Amino acid sequence: MTIWWGLLGLGVLIVSALAFYLGRLLSQLQKQKLQQQQAKAEQQRKQAEHQQYLLDSIVLIGQATLEDQCELSEAGLRIWVLLENLQPELAQACRYPGLFAMYDCVKAMPTHEARKELDKKELRHLDHLRQQTEIQLADSIKQDIRQLLEILKPVH
Template sequence: MIWAVIIAIAACIIIALGFYAGRLLFLLKQQNQRQQQVREQRIATISESIFTIAKAMEQQQCDLSEGVIRIVNLLNALPVPSPIDYSARYPQIHALFVEVSGFAILEARQKLSKQERRKQDAAREHIESEYESKVLGELSSLKSYCCELSPTLK
């Protein structure tokens, strides 16, 4: 009789623990699905931004150096499951980024004298002219990559 009570209590504990574990697994699955949806939305948003910047660069509505800086930072922020080596896939974009990333921006640029700003602008324009055709050539491939990540783009 006492064994039957002990077995019944043990069975109730096991059933309760099994139910609790099942509930935790269900909640974990829901959380993973929400995280995946957020990740996919972030990929779509970043891809759309990269696509828009690349298009603006092609139409000469955006300076090459500014566009390249923005694109490289956005590519690095993409939360893709298996990231590619963007510096190898888009070597000219990456090379221009490396060249112009040393120039002063925002507040640091404002602190420069007018002569120093003009000097940096001239150097940046010279670098842009060297890379212009090469970078513009990689933009179509970059836009195609964005369309692969976010099929809603065209």
């Protein structure tokens, strides 16, 4: 009879230990889920901040361009890259032909140190090409920017 009480006690002890272990596992799982939710929320917050930064940048550059405070080639290059990162479906040559043509003209032109390394004749040629393209596309670029800002205004 005492052997049965001993076995019963041992059984209760084993079940208690397993219940404790299961409780710890469930607690760890709950903590892990919470951490994942927090990480996901943080990632979404950062993504939203990045999207807002892109949007604000496009609007700022667009407005500066319309007020003739930013060169058309600079605006074309910067806005197009920002737009591709903000909403790739908006960055389509057919939607904004002026902006795209300007971007396409200047995207491969060297900048910063690479520009300084060019000989003067090549530099003058590239500047002339860029300036001529700005003159030819000025109205189209500004129209594209106005259209883009109108689309982005409700979001901004």
